[in-house]
Amino acid sequence: MTQPFDAIILGAGAAGLMCAIEAGKRGRRVAVLELADRPGKKILISGGGRCNFTNIHCRPENFLSANPHFAKSALARYTPEHFLALIKKHNIAYHEKTLGQLFCDHSSRQILDMLLAECADAGVEIIVGTRTEQVEHAGRFTLCTSKGIFNSPALAVATGGLSIPKMGATSFGYDIARQFGINIVPTRPALVPLTLSSEDCTKLRDLTGVSTEVIASIGRQRFREKLLITHRGLSGPAILQISSYWTRSKSLELDLAPEKQLFTPMLSTSAGRDATRAASLLRDTMPQRLADRLITLAAPASWTNHAIQQLETKFHRWPVTPSGTEGYDKAEVTAGGIDTNELSSTTMECKRIPGLYFIGEVVDVTGHLGGFNFQWAWASGAAAGRSL
Missing domain, CATH: 3.50.50.60 (FAD/NAD(P)-binding domain)
Known part of the structure; x- marks a missing residue:
């Protein structure tokens, strides 16, 4: 019937x-x-x-x-x-x-x-x-x-x-x-974790579970929330938000220290211009292990004023090129x-x-x-x- x-x-x-x-x-x-x-x-x-x-x-x-x-x-x-x-x-x-x-x-x-x-x-x-x-x-x-x-x-x-x-x-x-x-x-x-290349994952894998506040951006889209490092890439609210605007081959930028000047104290003195001092300043903004790793990855060859200013810029515009997403299984x-x-x-x-x-x-x-x-x-x- x-x-x-x-x-x-x-x-x-x-x-x-x-x-x-x-x-x-x-x-x-x-x-x-x-x-x-x-x-x-x-x-x-x-x-x-x-x-x-x-x-x-x-x-x-x-x-x-x-x-x-x-x-x-x-x-x-x-x-x-x-x-x-x-x-x-x-x-x-x-x-x-x-x-x-x-x-x-x-x-x-x-x-x-x-x-x-x-x-x-x-x-x-x-x-x-x-x-x-x-x-x-x-x-x-x-x-x-x-x-x-x-x-x-x-x-x-x-x-x-x-x-x-x-x-x-x-x-x-x-x-x-x-x-x-x-x-x-x-x-x-959409609203999905992003994956990184095996090379990039290797640099961060032992930091799985570490979280910090960032601004994630693509073009005009900007989201200020937490980022979370995973064993396959990046997640957390900031990444989930920006993922809806990401397409393959695109890069995104991370401001790792929103509204903060990280390395300004290093410009006012000739002493303590090294990775140890830079990591110490960065720890005021993010977890210690993450601060130490990022300085290791980004430390300049010499610590001139210009190099320190470039380092400051990089931490506010850190480029990330995802390899993909976690797919529909993890997408909200x-x-x-x-x-x-x-x-x-x-x-x-x-x-x-x-x-x-x-x-x-x-x-x-x-x-x-x-x-x-x-x-x-x-x-x-x-x-x-x-x-x-």
């Missing part, structure tokens, strides 16, 4: 559940089909288990897209304050961490339970463990699945990107887009995706295929680290849910 609904949503993640809530509140009969055996698996692991559910400083500039203006409409109509109203309605305790990031005081489970409660109140039917095998369109959408046949005039694709495949990520959303001839901006891992999100030129920025509906919507990570809108990707999920899901 075919099961008819007013709207079908593929994916019970953040965007899919928000979309279902908004559509259900408008009296629509909504089914959410989820491949995994339970909804919201990425919500549960986010933010170290405490879910960085939004950022109070959310602005369009916090998002990367081939069309930087596309996200403005949805973000303006569903803001962090709207989501906070939902948080407060359900009496979920939260706190601000750094740079406007909001986390649950207790568990990310609270966010998922809140969304599921809102779905239940709106009469949404969530069907887990459902593999969609075929999508057909002839005026209405017909989905042949492992749980039967579903039929609806509206279909919202909220299947996510390719990041963290062990959590069930697949290319299914992109496959649907290709089926309907919808353009896809090439995808790549997927950059690229459904071309926003194909979608209405107001409703997320396909311009050429009425009734077909794409929301969340599957779309070519990628947020910075710090709650922005959740805010895009809430905003794009709400935009579609109010239109289904």
